[in-house]
Amino acid sequence: MKKKLDLTNILEDARPDNYHELALECSWDEYFKVISSRRSIRVFDQTPVPASVIRNAIDAGLIAPTSSNLQQTEFYWARSPERKAALVKACLSQPAAATSQELVVIVARTNTWMRNSAAIITQLRESGAPKSAISYYEKLVPLAYRNGPLGLLGLFKRVYFFVKGLAGPVPREPKSFADIRVWTHxxxxxxSENFMLAIRAQGFDTCPMEGFDSKRVKKILGLGCGAEICMVVSVGKRGQGGVYGPRLRLPREWFAFEI
Ligand SMILES: Cc1cc2nc3c(=O)[nH]c(=O)nc-3n(C[C@H](O)[C@H](O)[C@H](O)COP(=O)(O)O)c2cc1C
Structure with missing residues (x-):
């Protein structure tokens, strides 16, 4: 009998039975040192950042998990002094950008899922992946990412899953372009976090920024619609007074719940 196409079947059937990857031993102390010593740096010193440090961090960014493994994140590292200066200006000349040695823009793409999905299907076919893994990209991904002209398919999905959801759990998003944007961001x-932690692990510092003129940043990068600026991250070595104060966090019980 032909199996019904649903998410549970696809995820379950896509699991190959002959692949296992060992979990490497890790050091909590070293990991915590990296995440706890990452601070947002507003004043960098003049120490140059080796290109390999940025490239390693971009590579670390590229292995971050992505929704449906669709890999819709891009890194733009400003190499030319003119482009970097223009980016500093587009970041409103804030000190974290103006004093930085390097600037990397992290871009969320809403329009590359089809290209990436097709490339994933090709790779899955070549590696003899289970049929349901391929179905996931051929059927479920387009269903999720397409909302149709004027968002009408999205509207239909909203109503359909609302009704179906009365009987049990259903995937409710994405049902609009706004949801797609949330997913890609x-x-x-x-x-971005992988990138920043990788910079810290190599002895340098960062500041994530959303204080920028997105239209100008996109223009500098030569990007049009379908590309959204997630963050601009400045990189360098922390200078004197570069950390504005001890880490300020509100009470843990406001945010962490054991339910
Ligand atoms: C998405 C995002 C955008 C941010 N934008 C800016 C920014 O434009 N300028 C800035 O100086 N810091 C910016 N920050 C840094 C935050 O202010 C900082 O993370 C926060 O104060 C906590 O400090 P810590 O990172 O040192 O722990 C941003 C952080 C995030 C996550």
Whole structure:
């Protein structure tokens, strides 16, 4: 009998039974040192950042998890002094940008899922992946990412899943372009954090920024619609007074719940 196409089947059937990857031993102390010593730096000193440090960090960003593994995050590292200066200006000349040695823009793409999905299907076919893994990209991904002309398919999905959801759990998003934007930014933000932690692990510092003129940043990068600026991250070595104060966090019990 032909199996019904649903998410549970696809995710379950896509699991190959002959692949296992060992979990490497890690050091909590070293990991915590990296995440706890990452601070947002507003004043960098003049120490140059080796190109390999930025490239390693971009590579770390590129292995961050992404929604459906669609890999819609891009990194733009400003190499020319003119482009960097223009970016500093587009970041409103804030000190974290103006004193930085390097600037990397992390871009969330809402319009690359089709290209990436097709490339993933090709790779899955070549590697003899289970049929349901391929179906995931051929059927479910387009269903999720397409909202149709004037968002009408999205509207239909909203009503359909509302009704179906009365009987049990259903995937409710994305049902609009706004949801697609949220999805792509989630993945881009994870990639940004990987990038920043990788910079810290190599002895340098960062500041994530959303204080920028997105239209101008896109123009500098030569990007049009379908590209959204997630963050601009400045990189360098922390200078005197570069950390504005001890880490300020509100009470843990406001945010962490064991339910
Ligand atoms: C998405 C995002 C955007 C931010 N934008 C800016 C910014 O434009 N300028 C800036 O100086 N800091 C910016 N920050 C840094 C935050 O102010 C900082 O993370 C926060 O104060 C906590 O400090 P910490 O990163 O040292 O722990 C941003 C952080 C995030 C996550």
């Amino acid at each position: 989630k993945s881009a933000a994870l990639a």
